[in-house]
Amino acid sequence: xxxxxxxxxxxxxxxxxxxxxxxxxxxxxxxxxxxxxxxxxxxxxxxxxxxxxxxxxxxxxxxxxxxxxxxxxxxxxxxxxxxxxxxxxxxxxxxxxxxxxxxxxxxxxxxxxxxxxxxxxxxxxxxxxxxxxxxxxxxxxxxxxxxxxxxxxxxxxxxxxxxxxx
Numbered sequence: 001x002x003x004x005x006x007x008x009x010x011x012x013x014x015x016x017x018x019x020x021x022x023x024x025x026x027x028x029x030x031x032x033x034x035x036x037x038x039x040x041x042x043x044x045x046x047x048x049x050x051x052x053x054x055x056x057x058x059x060x061x062x063x064x065x066x067x068x069x070x071x072x073x074x075x076x077x078x079x080x081x082x083x084x085x086x087x088x089x090x091x092x093x094x095x096x097x098x099x100x101x102x103x104x105x106x107x108x109x110x111x112x113x114x115x116x117x118x119x120x121x122x123x124x125x126x127x128x129x130x131x132x133x134x135x136x137x138x139x140x141x142x143x144x145x146x147x148x149x150x151x152x153x154x155x156x157x158x159x160x161x162x163x164x165x166x
Contacts (some may be wrong), residue, residue, distance in 0.1 A: 129153035
């Protein structure tokens with residue numbers, strides 16, 4: 001590193017590490033180029049979506065709703081989100097839509113709260129076989145005090161093995 005004020009240059013070690021990261025990032029798409037990923041949050045996005053995600057929008061906050069944000073400088077988010085809301089309202093013929101993302105766990109807690117009472121029995125693919133973590137006793141299922149039966153995944157048939165349930 002140069003001692004001259006305002007200048008910096010990477011060492012060969014730093015460049016080697018950066019190249020290793022770039023190679024790993026390039027290789028990360030192999031699963032999706034050569035197989036079918038089944039995790040919804042890891043789907044392949046279109047080139048247009050990639051372009052938007054690569055913009056400065058990806059690392060900024062836009063908490064709140066359009067026109068009612070907690071941070072300044074969210075006009076572009078308001079525009080984008082408003083377009084999405086109007087499209088969702090139209091597609092689902094709904095008077096209101098919220099298109100803000102939420103985690104799978106939070107979504108599953110909401111579904112279990114709406115559809116199951118404490119003590120109800122549910123079934124799920126076991127977490128060891130790729131089931132969602134919220135379907136484990138230590139996740140949303142346990143939080144809701146549900147009786148869980150798990151099933152292993154039958155790789156040949158690509159479906160839960162209903163004869164192998166616990």
